[in-house]
Amino acid sequence: MILIGFMGSGKSTVAKALGDRLGQDVLELDGEINELTGMTIPEIFAEEGEAGFRKYEYKVLLAACENDGIISTGGGIITYDDSFEIIRNTDRKVIFLNAPFDFLYERISDDNTRPLASRPREQVKALYDSRVERYRAAADQEVDTACGLDETIESILSPT
Numbered sequence: 001m002i003l004i005g006f007m008g009s010g011k012s013t014v015a016k017a018l019g020d021r022l023g024q025d026v027l028e029l030d031g032e033i034n035e036l037t038g039m040t041i042p043e044i045f046a047e048e049g050e051a052g053f054r055k056y057e058y059k060v061l062l063a064a065c066e067n068d069g070i071i072s073t074g075g076g077i078i079t080y081d082d083s084f085e086i087i088r089n090t091d092r093k094v095i096f097l098n099a100p101f102d103f104l105y106e107r108i109s110d111d112n113t114r115p116l117a118s119r120p121r122e123q124v125k126a127l128y129d130s131r132v133e134r135y136r137a138a139a140d141q142e143v144d145t146a147c148g149l150d151e152t153i154e155s156i157l158s159p160t
């Protein structure tokens with residue numbers, strides 16, 4: 001399974017709950033990038049820009065696809081064409097975690113570990129709007145995480 005969705009959609013929380021429930025390992029791509037580079041995400045953005053970050057993200061995505069388990073991605077992974085194609089074409093189930101923008105923004109606006117979230121609200125909204133169709137194009141299922149963790153997990157495990 002691969003979880004995609006905008007910042008604040010709950011990918012990490014849902015991945016952990018699914019991993020516990022299914023007895024599967026969880027791979028957090030942001031964490032894999034930290035490990036690969038020895039840098040934090042803000043450091044990578046500051047030193048190598050978003051383009052540098054996307055290349056690392058692609059690399060860890062490729063490596064993650066070599067193993068079983070649940071892959072929790074960073075919100076912008078689908079903006080990089082090579083990563084988008086991998087996710088769109090994988091045999092794994094791809095879940096788009098979504099929620100109303102206000103809900104997402106509330107969860108990310110004070111977070112200084114997310115370089116792309118510390119912008120004015122309208123810019124973050126424009127980023128969300130620019131991505132949403134790509135999430136949909138890559139996903140097998142879209143789940144609204146605003147209804148809470150338990151319902152989210154049930155929707156994923158027993159889709160109607």
Ligand code: S3P
Pocket residue numbers: 005006007008011030041073074075076077113114115116
């Ligand atoms: C990003 C989302 C972040 C992280 C980086 C870039 C984005 O992951 O990969 O800050 O472009 O939306 P989360 O979605 O886990 O916050």
